[in-house]
Amino acid sequence: MGQTKNVFRLLLITFGMFGFGFALVPLYDIFCDITGLNGKVTGPTYTSYNEELDTRSMKVTFVTLNNKNMPWSFKSDSPQMTIETGKDYLMNFTFTNTTAEPMVAQAIPSVSPGRGAKYFHKTECFCFEQQYLAAGESITIPVKFIIDPEIPRDISTLALGYTLFDVTEQFAYK
Template structure:
């Protein structure tokens, strides 16, 4: 009888641990969905197409650009322009510079954040280096383009938007995914 209770308890404990492990994996997509719906964490929406006929020349918005490296990311990463004054509805382009000073091939992923957070739904990227991972060989550098539009419907109290990117080293994750992909072939 005692052996049955121990086995039952061990199975329940294993099920709880497995459930916690699965929930940990589900947190990232759940977090992304919640941020997309609510605009929390300054996540911007999907890629959009700019319309030339919808430019509001009566308003100007200052857009600030910030580049940060996550812990462990050794790339040089910076905006080529720190601020721009834009008209809502007009399409603009700027670049971010990245250089890999290490002695190895590395892959990076940029994650955007917009403040004020409630204005993130009004900043639309039509082309962005953050849409794809960036891979640079040792010593290689690149100017990465960003095309964006500030929506005409941006609230009147928004006079400044800050678009910050954090660059993450995803080399190991890419390597693991490549090994798994090669294992399937």
Template sequence: MKGLLPNNPIHALCLKLGVLGIGMFAFAIWVMPPIYDVFCEITGLNGKTGGPYQAVSAEVDTSRTITVQFVATNNEGMPWEFSPEVRTVKVHPGAQTRINYFANNRTDKDMIGQAIPSLVPFKAATYFHKTECFCFEQQPLKAGESAELPMYFIVDQDIPEHIHTITLSYTLFDVTERYADDKVAKVAN
């Protein structure tokens, strides 16, 4: 490697630092996201609630009540109206509950939305299970169209005693362009 480096020590240092910077960038882009996802899945951090859940027990703990709050926000540039039908429900651990979100495409063009969930407190993510959710799939709406988006969930009976309130937040993203690119790629193949 000695012959590949410039003779000037400053140029050699700049070259080494440039290669180091490119390596750090590549590590951050390609290696860190999968590691972060595994870390969040193991620890329950970032409030990721996972995919569809199959209930294993139908026991309902009527001695406890958990308050579940619902929040809906649009990502920057998403022009849809998006809101939960109710802001708060009280549930018994183990009981399946349905709530609806409402979406309205207020634009004059067909669009596709994707809702990304987050849950706090983060520890509750392990005990909050969605059996059916609009967030599992993209939501296409024609111009001016509205939709009722159902979500069924169960709060696990094993939820720690100190957790009394859970907040489920959805951020709605416009994925119209990404979907169009995927469609073009499928046609090209």
């Protein structure tokens, strides 16, 4: 009798721990939301703001980076842009595969300061998918974005960085 009870308790603890592991996912989400940890931008969102909202102008800096061993040329049309919050904007980025081989690249976005990331909405972005370019091919893709007018007043500038990684090998697995 005592043993059955023990087994039952142990099973309960096991399931409890298992459940706790899953409970951590929303818990950490809340934690990161409160502290603003992790300056990553999530998938495409479509938002529009009505004109009555309090808008202001801000400077957005675009940073294009190549990770090690990524020989592509990767540039934005201009390095900076002054924008109004709550309005749609567009910036063109040009990718060129300068090698003699076809390659696949993945651009990883990062917003700085990190706590500004959740106010930076991209409605269209090449970072949502991988780019395949044949040898010598070049392509220009726009990023469409809108900045939430509720962004804290003390942030007067945002930097949107893209780091280009070579994922040709990983692509070959698929």
